[in-house]
Amino acid sequence: MQANTAPSLPLLRLSGERCLLAEYGQEVDAAVNEKVRCIALLLSQAQHAGIDEIVSSYSTLALFYHPEQITIQKLEQLLRECEQKLAQTPVPEARTIMIPVCYGGVFGPDLDYVAQHNKLDAKAVIERHSAVLYRIYAIGFAPGFCYLGGLDESLHTPRLETPRNLVSAGSVGIAGSQTGIYSQDSPGGWRIIGRTPMTLFDADQSEPCPYCAGDNVRFQAVNEETYHAILAGKNA
Amino acid sequence: MSAALRIINPGACTTVQDLGRPGQAHLGVPVSGALDDYAHRVANWLVGNPPSCATLEMTMVGAEIEVLIPCQIALAGADMDLVINGQPMLQWQSYVVNKSDRIRLGLAKNGCRTYLAVSGGIDCPQVLASRSTCLSGRLGGYEGRMLKAGDILACGRPAATEYTKRRLPWSPRYTETIVVRAISGPQDDWFTQHNQLFFASIYSLSPQSNRMGCRLQGPAIIRDTNAPENLLSIPIAAGNVQIPADGQPIVLFREQTIGGYPCIATVLSCDLWRLAQAQPGATVHFTEVSLEGGQKISSDWHRFFAAIENSTYYVGVENLQ
Numbered sequence: 068m069q070a071n072t073a074p075s076l077p078l079l080r081l082s083g084e085r086c087l088l089a090e091y092g093q094e095v096d097a098a099v100n101e102k103v104r105c106i107a108l109l110l111s112q113a114q115h116a117g118i119d120e121i122v123s124s125y126s127t128l129a130l131f132y133h134p135e136q137i138t139i140q141k142l143e144q145l146l147r148e149c150e151q152k153l154a155q156t157p158v159p160e161a162r163t164i165m166i167p168v169c170y171g172g173v174f175g176p177d178l179d180y181v182a183q184h185n186k187l188d189a190k191a192v193i194e195r196h197s198a199v200l201y202r203i204y205a206i207g208f209a210p211g212f213c214y215l216g217g218l219d220e221s222l223h224t225p226r227l228e229t230p231r232n233l234v235s236a237g238s239v240g241i242a243g244s245q246t247g248i249y250s251q252d253s254p255g256g257w258r259i260i261g262r263t264p265m266t267l268f269d270a271d272q273s274e275p276c277p278y279c280a281g282d283n284v285r286f287q288a289v290n291e292e293t294y295h296a297i298l299a300g301k302n303a
Numbered sequence: 304m305s306a307a308l309r310i311i312n313p314g315a316c317t318t319v320q321d322l323g324r325p326g327q328a329h330l331g332v333p334v335s336g337a338l339d340d341y342a343h344r345v346a347n348w349l350v351g352n353p354p355s356c357a358t359l360e361m362t363m364v365g366a367e368i369e370v371l372i373p374c375q376i377a378l379a380g381a382d383m384d385l386v387i388n389g390q391p392m393l394q395w396q397s398y399v400v401n402k403s404d405r406i407r408l409g410l411a412k413n414g415c416r417t418y419l420a421v422s423g424g425i426d427c428p429q430v431l432a433s434r435s436t437c438l439s440g441r442l443g444g445y446e447g448r449m450l451k452a453g454d455i456l457a458c459g460r461p462a463a464t465e466y467t468k469r470r471l472p473w474s475p476r477y478t479e480t481i482v483v484r485a486i487s488g489p490q491d492d493w494f495t496q497h498n499q500l501f502f503a504s505i506y507s508l509s510p511q512s513n514r515m516g517c518r519l520q521g522p523a524i525i526r527d528t529n530a531p532e533n534l535l536s537i538p539i540a541a542g543n544v545q546i547p548a549d550g551q552p553i554v555l556f557r558e559q560t561i562g563g564y565p566c567i568a569t570v571l572s573c574d575l576w577r578l579a580q581a582q583p584g585a586t587v588h589f590t591e592v593s594l595e596g597g598q599k600i601s602s603d604w605h606r607f608f609a610a611i612e613n614s615t616y617y618v619g620v621e622n623l624q
Contacts, residue, residue, distance in 0.1 A: 080489035083569035084597035086540035088489050093535055122328045122538040124561050129538035131325075134598040135605075205536055206331045207561030210440045214536065250331070251441065268330070270430045270442055276330050 077128070079143060085131060087142050092126045095216055099126045100204055102150075104281030105158045109149045118142075123280050124205040125214075163200065163283040166248070166263050168239050169294035170196075174262035181224045181241055181258050192260065195219045196239075196246070197286040203278055211250030211268025211276045215284060218246045230256030237263045239286065250276075261286075264298040306371050307421055307458035310450050314408065315364035316514075319425050319444035319456075320418075321357040323557055324433035328538065334557035335435040335443065338514060338579035339416050341475060341608075342380035346420035348612055349377035349397040349469045351462055356424025357434040359450070361417045362514075363582075365408020366450070368419075370400045374458060375422040375466045381414025381477060381580060396470035414477035414580040422466065423459035438514060439558055481581050483574040484592045484600065485544065489537070490565035493530035494546065500524060501544075501567055502591050506552065510583035516545075516555040517578045519587055523550025524567060536563040542570035544589070554578055571597050573604035 077089035089106075092099045107123045110130070117136030122129040130142055170193045171178040182189045201215040208214075218241065226242045231254060234240070238249045240257030249255060250267040263286075269275055278284065289297070310317070320343065323336025337343030337360055344354040359366070365383035370376075377397040378385050385392045386407040387400065394417070400406070408417065427434050427445055436444025445454060491498055506521035524546050538561055545553045545564035554570055555562070556579070568589060570578065581587065592600065 081486055081569070081594055082489045082538075082540040082566070083486055083542050084571055084594065084601045086538075086569075088537060090537075093531060095535065120326050120328060122560070124537050125535040127535070127537045129328075129540070131540070135602050139594070205561055206329065207536065207559075208331065210330055210332045210437075210442065212331050270332075275332075275431070279329060 087130045089128045106149045164278045167289040168261040170261035175260040177258035178260040201284045226256040308456045309369040310454045312367040313450040314366040316362040317450045318436040320360040328560040335437040339576040341576040346379035346418040350375045350422045359419040367407045370404040380417035381411040383408035422461035426457040426459045477580045485568040485570045493526045497524045506587045508585045515558045519552045536561045544568045
């Protein structure tokens with residue numbers, strides 16, 4: 068069942084009496100994630116009665132539904148119809164969100180460690196980290212926290228041995244092969260290399276996050292002056 | 304919107320909760336909400352509130368509270384030895400209280416969580432259309448945190464102009480042995496060797512359980528030797544029974560949106576309140592139901608609630624203390 072890469076995808080899995088999972092593979096794969104994003108988009112645009120919520124992760128789509136209004140047979144049919152439509156219906160391209168980051172200094176206390184660990188200088192770490200177009204494979208763990216794929220192998224660094232009690236919101240970090248941004252103040256063990264002045268989660272906004280799963284992110288190195296200017300503009 | 308309650312002693316973990324904020328998982332925001340929605344809904348019904356009103360959820364040790372304005376209150380859930388102005392009182396019924404009255408709750412005798420409803424509902428700013436506290440995300444409720452001594456809570460305007468004293472003619476039993484119904488999956492095919500063991504075993508609730516989930520101790524459930532090594536994080540549904548590497552199951556509540564452990568089974572949403580009321584040391588047993596069977600049980604449960612909420616059962620003043 069696990070080795071299923073045959074045309075019988077998606078693999079449907081029951082997650083209780085009100086949630087159906089559609090699994091399109093078990094790989095971190097941009098093409099699979101793109102397919103998941105497109106199907107989620109088509110399904111949510113159609114606003115089918117009985118489907119409450121659609122949540123996507125790496126290669127899996129969750130449909131939260133009301134069994135009083137819709138059966139899983141019908142859900143399966145809708146998933147297959149969406150898949151067929153993908154060829155004909157263009158879905159909007161994934162957005163690319165630019166995230167300004169002030170690397171190093173007080174904002175990135177672990178930048179030098181990441182450089183030493185990978186036998187690079189700090190400048191090279193910044194260049195490599197901001198050169199990649201990262202894909203948001205999932206949002207979770209904390210409100211607005213995104214799981215990014217695509218970190219340059221030469222930047223992989225283990226987590227801190229002792230996590231910090233407080234990592235400021237906006238901190239950009241590396242943990243093993245992952246990179247990500249702390250969306251809110253929290254304890255954390257990632258190696259912090261910089262900070263963005265952008266707000267990544269604001270419950271008071273109609274769109275609380277500037278991105279969604281399936282979008283792309285690019286980091287843009289800015290100096291401290293620009294960091295403060297953006298921050299000032301945001302709070303103005 | 305007037306100041307209604309002042310917290311004198313918050314108890315062990317007291318938070319503002321309502322029916323939660325569904326529909327935000329794509330933002331990484333969990334549903335949260337009252338873990339025992341049965342007791343939460345009944346507490347609201349007792350004071351004439353719709354189920355969407357916010358209540359105070361108290362865990363294991365209840366709060367001591369000063370009343371600041373005349374209002375109607377009710378407590379439903381675990382028996383925490385309710386005392387009003389020094390007099391022992393019954394839970395599962397409503398009382399009119401006045402300025403300077405004191406409500407005091409103690410240690411949970413059976414069950415784990417008690418809900419305090421006040422006429423008009425606890426009022427605090429809505430965050431993403433809910434007043435629920437999400438402790439991990441530090442949002443909603445009262446400043447996104449557990450209540451502390453000195454906190455002052457407002458209440459909304461009551462739906463009715465006159466108070467009707469209500470009592471639930473029964474109360475749910477919170478037993479030391481808890482049986483919950485569950486549907487196999489989503490990753491039951493990772494555990495084909497141990498599915499039977501899981502449904503046949505008796506587990507004990509670990510004291511490490513919290514609003515995130517129920518940690519269980521018992522026979523280890525080990526994945527099949529040919530099962531994948533890792534699971535790419537998947538969207539979580541409340542009731543998912545995660546099996547981490549040590550084989551000790553964790554039943555998730557509504558505080559997590561995605562997770563990376565395979566889930567052998569999922570508890571029916573209508574049985575989660577039983578786990579929310581389980582004290583540390585309680586025994587938990589899972590019974591397997593089919594999808595069709597589980598959907599029928601779940602739909603019946605929703606109809607049962609609608610019936611309670613539409614009923615107007617109340618008792619005369621002489622029957623109340």
